[in-house]
Amino acid sequence: MTGRLIKLLISGILGACDVLAKSLGGLRPGSCVVINYHSISEETKPRFVKQLDFLLVLTTPIPAANEFVFEKNTRYAAVTVDDVFCDFVISGLPELRKRNIPVTLFPPTGFLGRKSSWDDYGGENKVGEQVVSADELKRIAKFDTVDFGSHGVNHLDLARLPEEAARQELQNSKKSLETIVGREITAVSFPYGSNGSRELRLAEEAGYKFYFDSTPQQIYSGMSMGLIGRVDVQPTDWDIEFRLKACGAYRWVRRASAWKKKLRARFGSSGENNSNHG
Secondary structure: HHHHHHHHHHHHHHHHHHHHHOOOOOOOEEEEEEEEEOOOOOOOOHHHHHHHHHHEEEEEEEEOOOOOEOOOOOOEEEEEEEEEEEHHHHHHHHHHHHHOOOEEEHHHHHHHEEEOOOOOOOOOOOOOOOEEOHHHHHHOOOOOOOOEOOOOOOOOOOOHOHHHHHHHHHHHHHHHHHHOOOOOOOOOOHHHHHOOOHHHHHHHHHOOEEOOOOOOEEEEEEEOOEEEEEEOOOOOOOOHHHHHOOOOOOHHHHHHHHHHHHHHHHHHOOOOOOOOOO
């Protein structure tokens, strides 16, 4: 809780500075924040609905994995969902469709129709939640506001795997998902947000063009191919917390994480990877 409050305080100050800068006028580059959900239950659905309505007031929603040039003075947001549990399909997806908000779904293909077994790094989803089935993905693929990306086969930390195993996770999940949904898959969400130069190289070799991790970022001028940061959101986020996340005020966390990574490398940390939520 303390860490959450500290992040909120710093982000609140940054958000206030953004408001002040905007009030001074002049053309500013368009910007976008990619937000990422995991689990939406029937109990948290009212909060999720409220967040979507906030999103429509604060931003213009766009797809996450498409090249797009931003208009000046315009704030955009893109919605992604990792794991794609059944409760999201039941409680979350209809609300997104009702509001015509694009969403990109990242299911782990080895768990389709099965219960999750990985640790919960997102704060809300419980180990043992049911993942969407292949048949359900085929049904969802008919919706024009829904896109898909890979989340590996077995939801493994690719940075901890031998190179060939990591390569197979990326290649096989892409092939399986393309067969199921009948679309080319160009996006990957690294499980746990874990990636380094090797994982980016393997993803490019596998044919991905957009790579998503789990560290907040504010994107300026346009959406382009490459590594893209996301801010993790929960339906239980406080209203001010969600607003600040959606408006990019948590972007400082990405730089802080980079500095933390450098310090760990300098003072004997193991591994060249960036690891956050699942």
